[in-house]
Amino acid sequence: MVKKVSIIMGIYNCEKTLAETLDSILNQSYGNWELIMCDDGSTDNSFKIAKDYSSTESRMKLLIHQKNNGLAKTLNDCLECATGEYIMRHDADDLMVKNRIEKQVLYMNQNICDACGSGAFIFDESGIWGLRQPKEIQDKYSMIKAAPFIHPTVIMKRSVLNAVGGYSDNNLTRKRLEDYDLWIKLFEKEFILRNIQEPLIYFREDRDSYTRKKRLFRLIEMKARLNACKRLKVPHIKRIGAFKPLLVMILPKGILRKHHINKSIVNLKNEQKQIEKQ
Helix, strand or coil: CCEEEEEEEEEEECCCCCHHHHHHHHCCCCCCCEEEEECCCCCCHHHHHHHHHHCCCCCCCEEECCCCCCCCHHHHHHHHCCCCCCEEECCCEEECCCCHHHHHHHHHHHCCCEEEEEEEEEEEEEEEEEEEEECCCCCCCCCCCCCCCCHCCCEHHHHHHCCCCCCCCCCHHHHHHHHHHHHHHHHHCCEEEEEEEEEEEEECCCCCCHHHHCCCHHHHHHHHHHHHHHCCCCCHHHHHHHHHHHHHCCHHHHHHHHHHHHHHHHHHHHHHHHHHHH
């Protein structure tokens, strides 16, 4: 039996990228999917573009918020309409590799796994410039220094997402940490998280985005990591890594930018070498 995949996507003022994103989904090698989009109060032509696609493609469904409610509530509303056994995340400015769904469903079917992410090519208007690749095996200690997943690469069992109540919608998660809170909840229930060791999406990000995060966000991020350590009962001796955002705050932006870019470029070169060996 070919399992159905429900792709959930929040839409907000993404008229410049949405059509290309939807085309990358339509071009997937795996056909048993549905896309549930929720326009979260866009003020541009995003809703019209989504409506045009959904009116001609029966696998696409469109919801709308009259005002902006944030990503957590938007994804939960999509989840309520989902009928697939698997729930897949995707963002309205990213692109899927042609066999993304096929590869992630195969991995979920062949491995003991409750949620599965992947790597991501990083690109901007100039093309692909880097790669981000989380390690394959993730555990609760991953939460100390970094998130275990790149959020828009994840596929999850719907039963697992329902078991933790979907995305939390509160003051903390509304500060762009809805995904981090979800990973905490999955680890609290001792679900198994893995990452496919290859990039399956094109993640839209320019070279300066990492350094544009404000000091307030870094403090919120540190608070979230310390909270994760507490909830997941991480030994105090290991919690020092949760203060990484504080270190990032005091580093000169030039050094931070160079490190972030170099790491992404090295990952991309290593991926290219692996492809050449095959």
